Amino acid sequence: MSPTLAFLTRRLLQLVPVVLAIAALNFALLHLAPGDAADIVAASSGGASAEFTAELRASFGLDRPLHEQFVLFIGRLLTLDLGWSHIQQAPVLELVAERIPATLLLMVAAITVALAAGMLLGILAAMRHRGWIDGILSVVALVVYATPQFWLGLMLIVLFSVTLGVLPSGGMMTIATEMGWAARAADIGRHLVLPSLTLGLFYVALYTRLMRASMLEVFTLDFITTARAKGLSETRIGFVHAARNALLPVVTLAGVQIGHILGGSILVETVFGWPGLGRLVFDALLQRDLPLLLGILLVSSVVVVLVNLVVDLLYGLLDPRIVHR
Amino acid sequence: MMGLLVFWRRFRRNRAAVAGLAVLLLVVAAAIIGPVLHPIDPFDMIGRPTQLPSARFLLGTDVSGRDILAGLLHGARVSLVVGIVASLVATAFGLLVGAVAGYYGGAVDNVLMRCTDFFLTIPSFVLAIVIVAIFQPSIVTVTSAIAAVSWPSVARLVRGEFIAQRDRDYVRACRALGMKDREIILRQILPNALPPVIVVSSLMVATAILTESGLSFLGLSDPDVISWGYQIGVGRTVLRVAWWMSAIPGITILVTVLAINLVGEGLNDALNPRLQQR
Amino acid sequence: MTALLEVEGLSVHFETARGVVRAVEDLSFAVERGQTVALVGESGSGKSTAALSLLRLLPAGASKIAAGRVRLDGRDLLALPPRQLRDVRGAQVGMIFQDPMMALNPVYTIGRQIAETLRLHLGLAGPAAEARAIELLRRVQVPAPEQRIHQYPHNLSGGMRQRVMMAIALACRPALLIADEPTTALDVTVQAQVLALIDELKAELGMAVLLITHDLAVVWETAQRVIVLYAGRKVEEGPVGRILTRPRHPYTAGLLRAAQWAADGDRLAEIPGTVPSPHAMPPGCAFAPRCALAEDRCRRQAPPLRTLEPGHVAACFRAEEIAP
Numbered sequence: 001m002s003p004t005l006a007f008l009t010r011r012l013l014q015l016v017p018v019v020l021a022i023a024a025l026n027f028a029l030l031h032l033a034p035g036d037a038a039d040i041v042a043a044s045s046g047g048a049s050a051e052f053t054a055e056l057r058a059s060f061g062l063d064r065p066l067h068e069q070f071v072l073f074i075g076r077l078l079t080l081d082l083g084w085s086h087i088q089q090a091p092v093l094e095l096v097a098e099r100i101p102a103t104l105l106l107m108v109a110a111i112t113v114a115l116a117a118g119m120l121l122g123i124l125a126a127m128r129h130r131g132w133i134d135g136i137l138s139v140v141a142l143v144v145y146a147t148p149q150f151w152l153g154l155m156l157i158v159l160f161s162v163t164l165g166v167l168p169s170g171g172m173m174t175i176a177t178e179m180g181w182a183a184r185a186a187d188i189g190r191h192l193v194l195p196s197l198t199l200g201l202f203y204v205a206l207y208t209r210l211m212r213a214s215m216l217e218v219f220t221l222d223f224i225t226t227a228r229a230k231g232l233s234e235t236r237i238g239f240v241h242a243a244r245n246a247l248l249p250v251v252t253l254a255g256v257q258i259g260h261i262l263g264g265s266i267l268v269e270t271v272f273g274w275p276g277l278g279r280l281v282f283d284a285l286l287q288r289d290l291p292l293l294l295g296i297l298l299v300s301s302v303v304v305v306l307v308n309l310v311v312d313l314l315y316g317l318l319d320p321r322i323v324h325r
Numbered sequence: 326m327m328g329l330l331v332f333w334r335r336f337r338r339n340r341a342a343v344a345g346l347a348v349l350l351l352v353v354a355a356a357i358i359g360p361v362l363h364p365i366d367p368f369d370m371i372g373r374p375t376q377l378p379s380a381r382f383l384l385g386t387d388v389s390g391r392d393i394l395a396g397l398l399h400g401a402r403v404s405l406v407v408g409i410v411a412s413l414v415a416t417a418f419g420l421l422v423g424a425v426a427g428y429y430g431g432a433v434d435n436v437l438m439r440c441t442d443f444f445l446t447i448p449s450f451v452l453a454i455v456i457v458a459i460f461q462p463s464i465v466t467v468t469s470a471i472a473a474v475s476w477p478s479v480a481r482l483v484r485g486e487f488i489a490q491r492d493r494d495y496v497r498a499c500r501a502l503g504m505k506d507r508e509i510i511l512r513q514i515l516p517n518a519l520p521p522v523i524v525v526s527s528l529m530v531a532t533a534i535l536t537e538s539g540l541s542f543l544g545l546s547d548p549d550v551i552s553w554g555y556q557i558g559v560g561r562t563v564l565r566v567a568w569w570m571s572a573i574p575g576i577t578i579l580v581t582v583l584a585i586n587l588v589g590e591g592l593n594d595a596l597n598p599r600l601q602q603r
Numbered sequence: 604m605t606a607l608l609e610v611e612g613l614s615v616h617f618e619t620a621r622g623v624v625r626a627v628e629d630l631s632f633a634v635e636r637g638q639t640v641a642l643v644g645e646s647g648s649g650k651s652t653a654a655l656s657l658l659r660l661l662p663a664g665a666s667k668i669a670a671g672r673v674r675l676d677g678r679d680l681l682a683l684p685p686r687q688l689r690d691v692r693g694a695q696v697g698m699i700f701q702d703p704m705m706a707l708n709p710v711y712t713i714g715r716q717i718a719e720t721l722r723l724h725l726g727l728a729g730p731a732a733e734a735r736a737i738e739l740l741r742r743v744q745v746p747a748p749e750q751r752i753h754q755y756p757h758n759l760s761g762g763m764r765q766r767v768m769m770a771i772a773l774a775c776r777p778a779l780l781i782a783d784e785p786t787t788a789l790d791v792t793v794q795a796q797v798l799a800l801i802d803e804l805k806a807e808l809g810m811a812v813l814l815i816t817h818d819l820a821v822v823w824e825t826a827q828r829v830i831v832l833y834a835g836r837k838v839e840e841g842p843v844g845r846i847l848t849r850p851r852h853p854y855t856a857g858l859l860r861a862a863q864w865a866a867d868g869d870r871l872a873e874i875p876g877t878v879p880s881p882h883a884m885p886p887g888c889a890f891a892p893r894c895a896l897a898e899d900r901c902r903r904q905a906p907p908l909r910t911l912e913p914g915h916v917a918a919c920f921r922a923e924e925i926a927p
């Protein structure tokens with residue numbers, strides 16, 4: 001087996017304890033909740049008799065001892081059964097899986113924009129250290145850090161959709177129109193602009209600060225003096241020699257924050273009616289669909305671990321010193 | 326007393342932090358005496374809905390004809406209470422976990438840090454949503470949920486500080502003198518580990534306020550009290566015709582959070598002079 | 604004919620929180636074409652600062668070249684516009700550094716790092732640059748250069764990396780090589796190889812070398828002239844034979860004695876006392892607090908450089924009394 005494959009296998013195996021732990025957490029939350037699944041289902045079907053609730057309870061196995069229930073719960077999980085949404089009348093896994101692509105698209109778009117812009121601005125700020133660009137960028141970053149993302153989304157809608165009318169205010173595509181795949185891609189792209197900007201802006205500010213600090217650190221290293229002694233221009237030194245090295249810690253941090261980005265996308269999706277996990281959360285909340293919510297928590301944690309794995313692999317491409325074993 | 330004076334002198338050097346402190350004090354004052362000076366129930370429908378700001382309704386009315394200013398003043402209480410209490414609880418818990426893990430090391434450390442990492446892996450906002458949804462939204466559940474997802478970063482930080490301190494000579498001396506672990510942790514190491522923790526937990530108040538606003542925007546807020554995020558959610562329904570209705574509470578959040586962040590940076594400069602940024 | 608490199612009255616200061624550090628003060632010297640000049644002195648005496656200032660390579664901001672002229676072929680490098688200075692760096696003057704572990708960019712292949720200079724100064728690109736890089740690596744005795752160019756610095760040993768640095772520095776056949784302690788970080792056997800290589804290439808390319816070191820044995824074997832720095836000032840300069848056999852400054856004499864002790868296996872082979880803190884320089888001769896010959900006037904007034912014999916200067920009132 002190649003070292004990279006072995007690395008992948010090992011990292012994927014690390015998923016198992018994470019999944020089990022979340023399952024345990026979910027189980028605990030469910031049992032700490034006032035009332036149990038049967039009560040909730042009974043309530044959601046418009047108030048039911050005590051007998052019906054008891055019947056439900058028996059059918060869920062909720063009348064058995066706790067540890068038996070836990071074993072059953074984990075057993076179902078191992079067969080990829082995340083439960084049943086009584087409200088949507090569909091398996092939770094199916095409902096969640098449907099929504100993942102949209103969320104991933106939004107997250108990837110936001111992270112890409114944030115990394116690209118943050119890198120560029122961070123390099124500029126560091127190369128003009130203490131200059132006016134640096135000053136303006138740090139003030140803007142402070143304001144961006146303090147802005148609630150969902151509110152920023154609303155304000156962008158007011159500006160770009162309501163006032164200027166240049167971008168769609170919600171959804172992922174124009175419905176009820178037939179178009180070729182290129183036109184469709186462009187259409188989705190237009191719908192993606194505002195949500196990804198809303199989600200990404202915070203990280204633009206964050207990565208700009210990180211990149212700046214990292215660049216300043218790299219500028220003190222010996223190989224920068226070597227580059228100067230070779231006769232390279234400051235622009236080339238900054239963008240080619242320092243940037244690639246400075247990017248490494250920023251990418252590491254971006255990996256750590258995947259969970260945070262996913263949390264943010266829940267709100268942003270709600271604002272823009274983006275048909276991903278976030279919208280699903282919102283619907284589940286409205287309908288008090290607990291099994292669905294817990295399924296989302298589980299799956300989104302798995303997504304975080306997997307995306308982290310991808311980030312680690314990317315890191316290996318950026319840094320030749322890393323060999324994944 | 327002397328220490329306080331020195332602290333203030335250092336803090337004062339960061340002018341942005343002083344400005345932040347002034348704004349923050351204003352928000353606190355508004356939360357405490359605002360509802361007294363402006364005694365209007367934020368849930369009362371007291372006028373025509375969706376009015377622009379006017380002399381009678383300084384910030385206008387919302388879709389149900391409720392006074393927006395009254396909502397802001399009451400919302401300040403919610404934001405500050407939730408933010409501060411959640412951050413205190415998370416700090417206390419994080420201190421406990423981090424101190425024990427860092428001081429004892431070994432298996433204890435291992436287990437505790439695995440738990441911490443686990444909580445850092447789960448998307449914290451999703452977990453907060455699930456907790457509030459399961460236990461029904463109220464001030465207490467919202468605060469607890471935010472605390473429950475915020476403690477891991479404190480635990481990591483404190484653990485690092487304790488590991489750095491636990492083998493120092495003064496700690497060894499205390500052990501040799503037969504001091505109890507509890508006493509060493511609380512009386513000897515903790516005061517040394519505290520400055521960075523204070524900075525982190527003050528910044529955590531800002532994050533907590535943002536999280537609270539997000540939760541209440543999703544409808545996960547105590548139905549008996551009004552909050553800024555809830556106001557934005559209400560304004561959103563008429564965003565196309567009355568954008569200011571969402572804009573006003575949003576700006577309030579922004580200014581408050583910005584002020585707290587500035588104060589946090591000032592605290593950092595004043596408490597950790599070594600770590601000053603270039 | 605004028606010398607290749609003429610340094611005149613060079614002063615370099617660092618602004619620090621605790622005041623101005625005068626790292627190099629009023630330093631003058633010349634390097635003739637094809638000659639090796641050694642710059643020696645204890646750690647902190649200002650050797651690297653002086654070497655880096657020649658090409659204005661010190662980090663901007665904290666450091667300031669307070670005064671002086673650095674003429675290369677008659678052109679003052681300190682007054683050159685940045686663009687023209689960049690044409691000098693790497694082309695007419697090559698440079699190698701103390702720590703080869705840190706001096707190469709870790710994320711690019713060494714082939715790319717060599718080719719970069721070739722493209723910049725010689726306009727070579729693509730296969731031509733690659734072929735030239737391989738040739739250069741072969742010239743600095745890197746085995747299997749065809750494979751090496753695709754490797755990263757971390758794949759190479761310290762000695763190999765220093766050879767790569769030399770390939771970069773020599774890529775454009777510079778007239779002057781500045782080598783800042785090129786062997787300090789290397790194993791003893793590798794040190795000798797690298798020094799021998801520098802000597803060989805020097806003869807082949809006819810270039811001059813400014814060699815910074817604190818190893819007097821190295822000086823003896825490679826240099827024609829020696830400049831001794833103490834606390835940022837030149838305290839003695841002369842032909843290597845004279846300086847190493849008949850020093851005229853107590854500090855140089857001390858260095859020689861210490862080197863002798865070190866060769867005899869004494870582990871504490873150092874001049875007694877320590878270099879004065881750059882923030883608290885004594886008013887007179889900076890070496891006076893450690894000097895056995897120091898008298899009152901040494902502590903009051905800094906001794907000026909005096910020419911004792913043609914080509915041999917020293918800054919000591921009692922230069923004539925120093926025992927060989």
Ligand SMILES: Nc1ncnc2c1ncn2[C@@H]1O[C@H](COP(=O)(O)OP(=O)(O)OP(=O)(O)O)[C@@H](O)[C@H]1O
Pocket residue numbers: 617618619624626644645646647648649650651652653665881
């Ligand atoms: N960036 C800097 N800021 C402030 N002072 C500095 C800086 N760089 C060097 N110095 C000071 O300048 C003086 C000369 O340092 P330099 O590195 O040139 O010595 P050196 O002779 O090369 O020593 P070594 O043998 O250790 O390389 C020292 O006193 C040092 O403390």
Ligand SMILES: [Mg+2]
Pocket residue numbers: 650651652783784
């Ligand atoms: Mg040096």
